[in-house]
Amino acid sequence: MTSSPAATLRAVLALVDRTREVACEGLDRLDEAVESLGALAGSNQPEAHTALDCFSRAQQGGGELVGRLSALRAAVEGVLGRVVALLGDASPTSAPGPVDGPYQVAIAAVRQRIGRTPPGARTRGVWVRSDGSVEELQSGEATPWFEETYQRLRVLGGPQGRALTRLATHIEVQMVLARMGTGQVGGEVTLVLSRPPCGTPPDAAQPFTCDSQLSNLIRSTGRALKLTVIDPDGKVWSYPRGRAER
Structure with missing residues (x-):
């Protein structure tokens, strides 16, 4: 049975949500790593500064990824709203009755x-x-x-x-x-x-x-x-x- 456009978009939203949740968990771990490595900022060891710089760049990239996923979700939500307005919603959540x-x-x-x-x-x-x-x-x-x-x-x-x-x-x-x-x-x-x-x-x-x-x-x-x-x-x-x- 072919899914309705609204159902397909909801499946995309669910996938984006799962991806963003994993990204947020990874960002949490990076935040913890950067905070722990912050104690090495005054070290004379170049390896320590290299490690801190790498984790800081990863932290920044993780934040940007989460932001892009949030923007993607908002865009898909907007498309879903327009699709439902134009074509209706055949999903079980739109059953007749007071809503x-x-x-x-x-x-x-x-x-x-x-x-x-x-x-x-x-x-x-x-x-x-x-x-x-x-x-x-x-x-x-x-x-x-x-x-x-x-x-x-x-x-x-x-x-x-x-x-x-x-x-x-x-x-x-x-x-x-x-x-x-x-x-x-x-x-x-x-x-x-x-x-x-x-x-x-x-x-x-x-x-x-x-x-x-x-x-x-x-x-x-x-x-x-x-x-x-x-x-x-x-x-x-x-x-x-x-x-x-x-």
């Missing part, structure tokens, strides 16, 4: 797909737009928005050293400072993350967390912004108000 809108459907699908990140692993995230289209995101220093986020945090003051770097790696902070705050992204954004925002229970007492800083960071942009974060349990966190809605 949610594309935004709600996308959020439910993303929550099921990304699940919960285990402790110590890189946070995964997805920006779900109002039309149901999505953009894959991840935390870390290898993203296109880390450096601008880091510099903006330095100007604003607050945490220093490793605490500043750590906060700048978070998906929510990068979205607010490097994308929403600069006008690259509209005033309202919904993120589905593989863990709750840091600073919510059980680590609510920790300083310089997303939950404690996002409201002030949004206000610092001088723009009317709203960030909604949905955690793995379906709780919705809205900023600048910054407390769970349900």
Whole structure:
């Protein structure tokens, strides 16, 4: 039996997702290797500098690969939306009956797909737009928005050293400072993350967390912004108000 165009595109999306997941895991290992080799930066051994340079280049390439896979997924999602609009959707998910809108459907699908990140692993995230289209995101220093986020945090003051770097790696902070705050992204954004925002229970007492800083960071942009974060349990966190809605 011949697959419908929509079903074929969904199969492509599944393949891209699996490939990106493997790439993210590999990037995690490269990040760990570069961090470990950082201690050799002051060594007089040329082999140490060669190894650090090789791993750093691999880390950069891994970040670019993840970014390209995210862009590919967004492009395929766009094509899928147009195909469904023109030809309909013969897949089982389009059975007759009451259905949610594309935004709600996308959020439910993303929550099921990304699940919960285990402790110590890189946070995964997805920006779900109002039309149901999505953009894959991840935390870390290898993203296109880390450096601008880091510099903006330095100007604003607050945490220093490793605490500043750590906060700048978070998906929510990068979205607010490097994308929403600069006008690259509209005033309202919904993120589905593989863990709750840091600073919510059980680590609510920790300083310089997303939950404690996002409201002030949004206000610092001088723009009317709203960030909604949905955690793995379906709780919705809205900023600048910054407390769970349900």
